[in-house]
Amino acid sequence: MHRRLLALLGLGFILTALFIVAGQLEDGGKKERLTYALARYPATLDPTAVTDESGAAVLLNLYEGLVRFEPGGTGIEPALARDWNVSPDARTWTFYLQEDISFTDGTPLDAAAVRDAVERQLNPETAGPYASFVYGPVTRIETKGRHTVIFHLKHPYAPFIRNLAMLPAAVVRPSPDHGLPIGTGPFVPSAIESARITLKANPAYREGPPHLKEVLFVVIPDPHERWRALAQGRVDVAENTGAALPATGPDSLVIARTPGLDLSYLAFYTNKKPFDNPAVRRAASLAVNQQAIVDYLFPDRAVPAIGPLPPGTLGHHPTLGADAYNLEEARQLLDQAGYSGEEITLITYQDRRPYNPAGGEKLAHLLVEQLAQAGFKVRVEAYPWEICKHAIHRQEGHAFVFGWVGDNGDPDNFLYTLLASAQIQTGTNAARYSNPHVDMLLGRAQQVTDEALRERLYRQAQELIAADAPWVFLNHRLETAAHHPTVKNLVVQPTGGAYLAQVRKDDQ
Known part of the structure; x- marks a missing residue:
């Protein structure tokens, strides 16, 4: 079970064991x-x-990179690197490693180990699926002494620092028995079973023992069962219970x-046509009530979007679309635009997505109802996810319901990837x-590393995008973790999971 192949378990095998585990959990109260x-x-x-x-949730506590996302956000803080600097042309990034850090097998972590880990990802024969994203801008990596690592980039690329905070950028060394890679995190694998994973503390962790x-970690697929296990004290933490949260329950x-x-x-x-007319797009934007969508489809599982960037992301514009819903103005604008009631086809997906746990069809039909109140006549065409993507690529219909899951927590990954003119040819600007x-x-904003300046640039860009209205921003999912009050210092990450090195359990 310690080999990579065995980590990729078949769903049917897992589910067979899950309900056994759900009924046989030990008391979660052990301090x-x-x-x-x-x-x-x-x-x-x-x-x-x-x-x-x-x-x-598991990987964040086994592996680390040079930097990491701050607890609960997408800001960057030191991890294996104690500091770093960037050349004036933003093409040379120098990282200074913390000293006296070891992998969990006792092997010292030095600049050569970091270089070797990166070069394995630069090699097409050993690279992982995200290697080209993380290290795409890199031309070469060099070391200077035992504790200095230098990346040379093809061009200035400010988002690179957040690439290095991603899990695929973790600094690892291969296991001698071809099992799981060896990391530097606060915990190490102790037992890996079909429906549970046990980690034990790393006493030599760089911040001190956890x-x-x-x-x-136990797997309970049903959110109601996760909540029940938590309420009964059989687990200490339950992730993403969402709508399973009862109206009444343990107040603590x-x-x-x-x-x-x-x-x-x-x-x-x-x-x-008709959405080549910005006025028609703006009318549709004013007709959509994001709060009503969240309340009806995703209670306790999402928050309304007021712009393209999630809250907590660099450049998030807190007032961009806070008061966008205005049905009367939508009707007036649509009338002025000369829309004569021609039928609009809305393409959507049938599946559930991370940002839409209700499924594409339910969301699309709710949008049809809202748009109809402003005077739009809309029909829905739904496809399985992969077929839907092809339909959008060939521009079937007039509009489409879609979504995006960010990779590196950088605004560039949302705004440039999805809305830059250059991305029309790649298909991401659909x-x-x-x-x-x-x-x-x-x-x-891609080229400057000053975060304050980048934030101003992204907010200016979002104001222009909102005025042009190529999209209606609908919602962001909520990452949640319910836990007992004896669990302290638990902060949920936007990427899911939590850092557990500083988490503790107090007495009742």
Whole structure:
């Protein structure tokens, strides 16, 4: 079970064991052990093989990179590197490692170990699925002494620092028995079973031994069962219980929440009638009531979006669309635009998505109802996810429901990737939106490393995007973790999971 292949378990095998585990959990109350209920088993326990967030709760506590996301946000703080600097042309990034750090097998971590880990990801034969994203801008890596690592980039690229905070950028060394990679985190694997994973504390962790001696992750797919296990004291923490939270229950339970790194949105083909007219797009935007959508479809599982960037992200604009819903203004604007009631086809997906746990069809039909109140005539065409993507690529219909899960927590990953003119050809700018001023602002924000300046540039770009209305920003999911009040210092990450090195359990 310690080999990468065995980490990729078949769903049917897992589910067979899950209900046994759900009924046989040991008491979660042992002070030095934390029992943490997951919604699903990690797709992999190798950080370099990560393609989704299913393993974040476990992996965040086994592996670290040069830097990491701050607790509860997407700001950057030191991890294996104590400091770093960037050259004036933003093409040379120098990291200074903390001294006296070791991998969990006792091997010292030095600049050569970091270089070797990165070069394995630069090699196509050993690279993981996210390697080209994380290290795409890198031309070469060099070391200077035992504790200095230098990255040379092809071009200035400010988001690189957040690339290095991603799980696939964790500094690891191969296991001699071809098992899981060896990391530097606060915990180490103790037992990996079909529906539970046990970690034990790393006594040599760089910040000192964790308060907890053991963490037991158990998989309980049903949110109601996760909540029940928590309420009965069989687990200490339960992730993403969402709508399973009862109206009444144990008053002492604590719910930690943070918006996820994603966005659900309604997009218009800006190069096709009737949405080639900005006034028609603006009318549709004014007709959509995001709060009503969240209240009806995603209670306790999402927050309304007021812009394209999730709250807590650099450049998030807190007042961009706070008062966007205005049905009367939508009707007037649509009338002035000359819309004559021609039928609009709205393309959507049938599946549930991380940012839309209700499924695309339910969301699309609710949007149809809201748009109809402003005078739009809309029909829905729904497809399975992969077919839906192809339909959007060939511009079927007039508008589409879609979404995005961020990769590195940087605004560039949302705004440039999805709305820059250059991305029309790649297909990620499926609305075919183009504004040269927006392109200039987004390009500049890629090149400057001053975070305050980047924030100003991104807010200016978002104001222009909101005025052009290529999308209606709908919602962001909520990452949640319910826990007993005896659990202290638990902060949920936007990427899912939590850092557990400083988490402790107090007496009742």
